Amino acid sequence: MRCRICGAPAAINMRQHKLALCRAHFVDWIPEQTERAIDHYKMADRGEKLLVAVSGGKDSLALWDVLHRLGYAADGVYIDLGIDEGIGYSGKSRALCESFAAARGLNLQVVSVPAVYGASIPDVAKKSMRGRRKPCSVCGLVKRHIMNRICREQGYAALATGHNLDDEAAVLLHNAMTWSGGYLVRQAPVLAATRPGLARKIKPFCRIYERETAAYALMQKIEYIYEECPYSEGSSTLYYKEILNRMEEDRPGAKLQFYLAFLQAKDQGLFAPGASGESDLHECAQCGQPTSAPGKCAFCRLWENATPPGLRPPSP
Numbered sequence: 001m002r003c004r005i006c007g008a009p010a011a012i013n014m015r016q017h018k019l020a021l022c023r024a025h026f027v028d029w030i031p032e033q034t035e036r037a038i039d040h041y042k043m044a045d046r047g048e049k050l051l052v053a054v055s056g057g058k059d060s061l062a063l064w065d066v067l068h069r070l071g072y073a074a075d076g077v078y079i080d081l082g083i084d085e086g087i088g089y090s091g092k093s094r095a096l097c098e099s100f101a102a103a104r105g106l107n108l109q110v111v112s113v114p115a116v117y118g119a120s121i122p123d124v125a126k127k128s129m130r131g132r133r134k135p136c137s138v139c140g141l142v143k144r145h146i147m148n149r150i151c152r153e154q155g156y157a158a159l160a161t162g163h164n165l166d167d168e169a170a171v172l173l174h175n176a177m178t179w180s181g182g183y184l185v186r187q188a189p190v191l192a193a194t195r196p197g198l199a200r201k202i203k204p205f206c207r208i209y210e211r212e213t214a215a216y217a218l219m220q221k222i223e224y225i226y227e228e229c230p231y232s233e234g235s236s237t238l239y240y241k242e243i244l245n246r247m248e249e250d251r252p253g254a255k256l257q258f259y260l261a262f263l264q265a266k267d268q269g270l271f272a273p274g275a276s277g278e279s280d281l282h283e284c285a286q287c288g289q290p291t292s293a294p295g296k297c298a299f300c301r302l303w304e305n306a307t308p309p310g311l312r313p314p315s316p
């Protein structure tokens, strides 16, 4: 197989695009495609200051690399969740993010959840709802809260996450299986800042396959953490990804078509306005961030129940 552009031996064949490329052309193709998505979905303007949420995994580090190469002013934020049992997941992924940033002269902010808030994610999960709460639900809530706070306090125009097409298609399939109207309405390449205090969220890799972000990271020699977080085992997202991979095997492009047809249907008014529940947002009485919960937001209530009185989330 040969590169379609230069005829050199191909490094990757993308069946869904009927496109094979050599290494040099592939590592330029990914930024081109990313920029097209940024423009198409009006994610960000060139002069805007972006914050990239990095986890140490291939997608988020590849995204930071691509945004940097495209000339965006993009800082990184790493949230240390205190997941250190077993392989030392948090310590390892944090070190990889730090060395990535140092090698490129990029600015990385590190927020340690145990140091700032007094307990690790597994500890908070254990103390929350008498241990019935799963670390992932606590983790998602905490990460969203902290990232929104940093964007808000430090004037970033948008928070960029490394979600790829496989992530988006798996979430879409999950939500479609349960017809979760609110989630389906909110799933989009850009989540606009619909009210003050809420950061715009963008997913520049939403049309890029996971195998392509992995190939890009490899070809760009980006060191990333291969191990998954120990709590990801048995997650429904992995299950739906497997199903979609089987479909893709039979019909190249199935995932992309599934996702893009969904976005198109939404544009054409498939979902009624107002179903997202966003209009009910108000400011949390404790931290001032937008919330739909009455009184204090879910983040503040979580920490109130899980930590001693001295260690409470900071007020605005």
Ligand code: SF4
Pocket (backbone or CB within 6 Å): 121, 135, 136, 137, 139, 140, 229, 230, 231, 232
């Ligand atoms: S798998 Fe769960 S606990 Fe681990 S980083 Fe992801 S959301 Fe957090």
Ligand SMILES: [Zn+2]
Pocket (backbone or CB within 6 Å): 003, 004, 005, 006, 007, 008, 021, 022, 023, 024, 025
């Ligand atoms: Zn080539």
Ligand SMILES: [Zn+2]
Pocket (backbone or CB within 6 Å): 284, 285, 286, 287, 288, 289, 296, 297, 298, 299, 300
């Ligand atoms: Zn709050």
